[in-house]
Amino acid sequence: MSQMSPEGRQHLRKVARERDASQAQVKFRLAQAEADMAEATKRREAADKTKQKASERQTLLEEFKPTLDLDHLRETGPSGYTVKQIQQQIAWHRNIKEDLHIPTGVHKMKKAEVWVIMLRAVRRQLRGTQTSEGE
Numbered sequence: 001m002s003q004m005s006p007e008g009r010q011h012l013r014k015v016a017r018e019r020d021a022s023q024a025q026v027k028f029r030l031a032q033a034e035a036d037m038a039e040a041t042k043r044r045e046a047a048d049k050t051k052q053k054a055s056e057r058q059t060l061l062e063e064f065k066p067t068l069d070l071d072h073l074r075e076t077g078p079s080g081y082t083v084k085q086i087q088q089q090i091a092w093h094r095n096i097k098e099d100l101h102i103p104t105g106v107h108k109m110k111k112a113e114v115w116v117i118m119l120r121a122v123r124r125q126l127r128g129t130q131t132s133e134g135e
Contacts (some may be wrong), residue, residue: 058095066092068122078115086114093121097128 004012019025066089067073078086090106093099099121106114 061088061092061095064088064092064096066122068125070119070122070126073119073122078111081115083111083114086111086118090114090118090121093118093125097125099124 087107090102094102101124102117102121106117109117
């Protein structure tokens with residue numbers, strides 16, 4: 001600033017005073033704060049909605065009554081069940097009974113593959129209940 005002429009410095013001070021008087025920075029910060037609060041509210045609502053859906057799914061799984069009769073399952077075969085019913089039973093085994101042998105990505109598999117996975121899960125479940133009852 002020492003290289004500026006007195007008129008240049010005077011002009012610079014005038015421009016600085018005008019900018020300070022307009023309070024553009026204050027208005028910008030207030031607008032930014034409002035936008036940040038709106039975004040946070042939107043994210044919070046989305047997270048609450050996700051938690052609500054997860055809670056509803058968990059409740060449905062807990063109320064679900066799986067078919068644990070291997071003879072009935074073998075007689076009916078995969079044609080007696082829809083893919084959604086089979087996947088629901090698999091979800092029950094994975095989440096409620098915490099069967100760690102069920103692979104991930106079951107929803108992408110074909111019906112026959114999912115059927116075999118479900119039968120294996122039922123067998124493991126029956127073996128587990130028989131051994132715990134016998135003790």
